[in-house]
Amino acid sequence: xxxxxxxxxxxxxxxxxxxxxxxxxxxxxxxxxxxxxxxxxxxxxxxxxxxxxxxxxxxxxxxxxxxxxxxxxxxxxxxxxxxxxxxxxxxxxxxxxxxxxxxxxxxxxxxxxxxxxxxxxxxxxxxxxxxxxxxxxxxxxxxxxxxxxxxxxxxxxxxxxxxxxxxxxxxxxxxxxxxxxxxxxxxxxxxxxxxxxxxxxxxxxxxxxxxxxxxxxxxxxxxxxxxxxxxxxxxxxxxxxxxxxxxxxxxxxxxxx
DNA sequence: GCTCTACCTTT
DNA sequence: AAGGTAGAG
Numbered sequence: 383x384x385x386x387x388x389x390x391x392x393x394x395x396x397x398x399x400x401x402x403x404x405x406x407x408x409x410x411x412x413x414x415x416x417x418x419x420x421x422x423x424x425x426x427x428x429x430x431x432x433x434x435x436x437x438x439x440x441x442x443x444x445x446x447x448x449x450x451x452x453x454x455x456x457x458x459x460x461x462x463x464x465x466x467x468x469x470x471x472x473x474x475x476x477x478x479x480x481x482x483x484x485x486x487x488x489x490x491x492x493x494x495x496x497x498x499x500x501x502x503x504x505x506x507x508x509x510x511x512x513x514x515x516x517x518x519x520x521x522x523x524x525x526x527x528x529x530x531x532x533x534x535x536x537x538x539x540x541x542x543x544x545x546x547x548x549x550x551x552x553x554x555x556x557x558x559x560x561x562x563x564x565x566x567x568x569x570x571x572x573x574x575x576x577x578x579x580x581x582x583x584x585x586x587x588x589x590x591x592x593x594x595x596x597x598x599x600x601x602x603x604x605x606x607x608x609x610x611x612x613x614x615x616x617x618x619x620x621x622x623x624x625x626x627x628x629x630x631x632x633x634x635x636x637x638x639x
Numbered sequence: 640g641c642t643c644t645a646c647c648t649t650t
Numbered sequence: 651a652a653g654g655t656a657g658a659g
Contacts, residue, residue, distance in 0.1 A: 475654040481649060482653085521647025526655090564655050585653040605654095606641055637653065 383462065384470050384483045385490070385498055397500045398425055399463040425461050431579075431624060433458060440621060440628050446595050447621075447628060450635035457631050459573060464542040466501035467575035471567045472530055472560075473523050479638075481519070488518035489527065507531040526562030533560055550578045565610055573626040581626045582617040584610050587637040588629060596620055 386396030394405045403416040403425070414422045423429055437455065441448040473485045492514055493502035508531055515524035534542070545553050553576055557568035566585060572578035584592065584605065593601045597616040603609050621628040 471653090476646090476648095476652060477654095478649080478652050484649095516647080519648065522645085522655095523647080562655065566654060570653085583653080587653070604642080608640065633653080 383460065384474075384479065384486050387498070396498070397463075397466070399466075400500065402499065427458060427461055433627065436624050436627065437631075444595075444620065446591075447632060450631045453639060454631055454634055457634055459579070459627050459630055461577065462575040463501060464546065464571070464575040465504070467571050468534075468542060468557075469501075469507070469527060469530070471570040471574075472526055472562050473520065474570070475523065475562065475567065485518070485520050485523065488515065488520065492518065504531065504535055508535060523562065529561045530563070545572075546576045548576075550581055553578055553581075565607065569614070569626075573630075579624045579626050580618055580622075582614045582629045583626075584613045584617075585633075585637075588617075588633055589613060591632055591636060592616055 383396065386394055388394050392406045392408075394403075396403060398417075401417040401421065403422070404414065405422070406413045412422070412426070417425075433456070437451050441451055469489065470482070470486055473489070474482045477485070487497035489507075489510065490499065490502060491497040492510055493506040494500070507527075510528055510531065512524045512528045515527060520527065538544075545556060550572055553572045554565065554568045557563050557571055558565060563571075566583050569578075569581040569583035573581040573583060582588070586605070589605045592613040593603075597613060600609055600612060600616075605613075617629055618625045
């Protein structure tokens with residue numbers, strides 16, 4: 383969602399796959415243009431789970447979550463476009479949000495001529511030049527974008543989409559084969575675009591929260607691959623099959639707000 | 640299995 | 651120092 387924009391009247395605008403959506407929430411009502419209702423319901427994941435119900439359970443379970451939920455009740459995981467999600471988090475490594483947005487606008491502009499429209503097709507992404515992307519501020523991510531696009535092009539048609547709904551460990555195993563995609567980025571793509579609701583991306587903020595509140599035995603340790611697994615597992619034990627959703631509310635409270 | 644380091648740029 | 655990854659030791 384890095385390229386989305388919010389206007390003064392509360393409309394959120396951006397591309398999701400084939401659609402260019404406008405959304406606005408007023409109370410319990412969501413207004414929309416750019417797609418039909420079933421698409422919007424699917425994108426917002428309105429029919430998959432009762433977030434209210436999950437949150438009530440999590441609030442009772444954990445005071446830290448309760449506090450975060452108080453400040454940000456209703457924060458949802460969205461069903462994002464897998465290809466845009468893949469390249470977004472490939473670019474996201476060690477960069478603040480404002481910079482990630484600029485990098486993705488540059489990628490889209492280079493590939494399609496429109497920074498805000500539909501995300502480039504694989505064919506369009508294959509036209510990207512590393513040198514151009516470096517000029518546009520991608521830094522060391524430029525090479526990763528080019529190499530990942532090539533590797534993706536070797537897979538069958540709609541390969542990324544076909545990962546949706548597969549077991550999380552399998553999704554992680556597939557995605558971490560790509561250059562520039564380690565466990566954290568794989569988990570972001572899995573959670574935000576592939577329906578892997580239990581995925582808990584452990585970034586620097588979630589690592590700190592986990593050590594402090596959920597797995598004190600990790601408190602003296604650093605974020606190695608083995609400890610990433612332990613932190614993620616601690617979160618999943620605590621919050622259950624929708625742990626990724628709980629993670630996002632805590633993350634937002636800690637890192638964004 | 641863990642630590643250290645380089646990788647680009649912006650604030 | 652920023653919402654990491656990959657290679658070397």
